[in-house]
Amino acid sequence: MIDIINREIKKFLSSIERDEEEINLVINKSSTSILDDLNKGHLTTNICMVAASLFKLNPKDLANSLKNQLDNLNLFENIDVAGPGFINISVSRKDFVSIIKLINDKKNSFGASNIGNKKKIQIEFVSANPTGPLHVGHGRGAAYGDAIGRILESTGSIVEKEYYVNDAGRQIDILTASVILKLIKNDIGEYFPQNAYKGKYVEEISKKLDQKIDIDEFKKLNNSFSDDPEEEIDEVINNLQELNSDSWNTIKSFSLRKIVSSIEDDLKLFNVNFDKWFYESSLGVIENTSSDIASAVNKLKKNGHAYEKDKAIWLNTEISGDDKHRVLIRDNGKATYFASDVAYHKNKVDRGFDQLINIWGADHHGYIKRIEASLECLGTSKNKLIVKLVQFANILKGGKKVKMSTRSGEFYTLKNLIDDIGSDAARFYYLSKQADQHLDFDLDLAKSDSKENIFYYIQYAHARIISLEDKANQNSSNFKKAITSIESGDYLKCDKLIHEITKYPHIINKAALSLQPHIIIYYLRDLSQLFHSFYNDNHVLSEKKENVDSILICLSAVKQVISNGLNVLGISPMQKM
RNA sequence: GCGCCUGUAGCUCAGCUGGAUAGAGCAACUGCCUUCUAAGCAGUGGGUCAGGAGUUCGAAUCUCUUCAGGCGCGCCA
16 A cells, blocks of 8 residues: 555656655655554655755645545545645555455465565674573573574575674683592692683583593693783693693584583573584684684785785775774784684675674674775775674663673673573563663563563463364354454444554665664554453453454464564464463 | 763653654553453653753754763783
8 A cells, every 4th residue: 555655756756857866765764654643644744855955945835736646546545634734644454454364375475575685694692602501691692693683584685694603712611620620629729720711511511521531631730820911811821721621622623512502501591503514713814714713814915905014914904994003913913803703794794694793792892994995995985894782781680780701700691681580581681671781671561460571461461362263162163254333333442453464564674774673562552452451441252243254364464473473573473371 | 091881850761864742661640450361551840951052934952162970092812
């Protein structure tokens, strides 16, 4: 219906003799949409006001001529010119209620579209260092990345979800050292460097190690190290590596494997599944000229964006407005983390994605410009990459912030959260606020049984409809599959609900285009609120037979929309509460 | 100092590619369960959209500026 109106608007605009460019501008700046308030009609367009301001015409005059043109189509029930120049349109009753049948026919696929045009999109998210369990901060990135993946997929994009495993850096050496120190703790008097990982999981990994690994050499660990915590941990790492490099490597890869698989397990519990786990180490080392990392750096050197200064290799990142040049290869010959990341992004581009989406913690925002610069330097538009920042989440328990630092070892993990309130509620609350804004995640609220707990409020609507259907089936099983009394206009009390479910596909499209899952949550709350209100005002099963038939079919569409909305967020609708 | 995010009701937040009277929930106060799930519904009160200036027929929304809060500014990862 909106398409028809838009076509007429185009015709209308061409009739006022303006060049095509101007007309397109008007079309882009205006919008034809579903009216918020059903009392005003079903659809609305602000086109006349936009055109009036651009063409210096009177908006009401424009609106009246457009109204006449639309009237002549004989398609609509009623057309009003309202306020400063809105055109509000009411469609026929038959068209208005047709959405019910459409939803019940399309079922799970209602709301799906092809606006994504089969674009190949890669989303990289979570990508937490594999040095410990995921904490609640990572959970937000996981929920967000996975949700936009689902939304984009349902709107016709081809999505690949990827986790980048930082397995090549110093952090893994610290982890390895931590595990070894736990192994030999009885021989070295419980010595433990300040900067080593102290969490319980470290000891658990050490206990799972194969007994046959030779650890005797490690017991000869020096007994004095630097007072500086950073230097201390490096000295310990070097010392351990020298004592037995074979065992070191074995323990290192074992620890990494254990951590990655526990991260994977936690994410599965959270209903997040990655298509690919990409290891930083697979980019190779700079010394190997055929490695990804060497070829990326060489390409940058060749095309003049990278240069040598003070024995280091620098990249000129000013192309994207970065404020200083960045080091790729240190003066000691080792590649920086940035160099790996440049190579990684080159690798992604080479894999042929149309769009890359990175979801990063907000503390990485300073990093965006240099990565964009590296893409430009490698001959790829920086527009190929979208970086979405996820702000921190504070977890509140009893009104107090819950700590989450990895080093100290004591922290509230994502797993703890899932055990506490369940994966669905956790995902829901993570998604309930725009990702790039601070979130206070109140655990007491997530468990509470009031209307303030929107998660249950929405689930309750879904469960109530199912329960109503069950009751109806017990009473009598021969329901007509027809909405006769709603269509005829005999029964009007579902109209607000019908109007609301009409909006759903637009909501999904909006969420997809803006990468904002929270839009769906607020929509579902509004829909649920309309349902609860309807449910309280009307005792469905005591209505006369034709009405009951109609209402049940309508509510089944409402149920379907709630279910689709939750599913696209990775949340399972509840059948019973 | 520079950069990014934020400031909307007492509290937690929607609304932001400019559009109709700025919305929810909580908290406060009133009502509604011998009938389909009260984790529900209906109602009342509550606003300098942080302050100021500008652009516009029209600004919570765009621009500039001030103030306040969070985060980031390594040859760390």
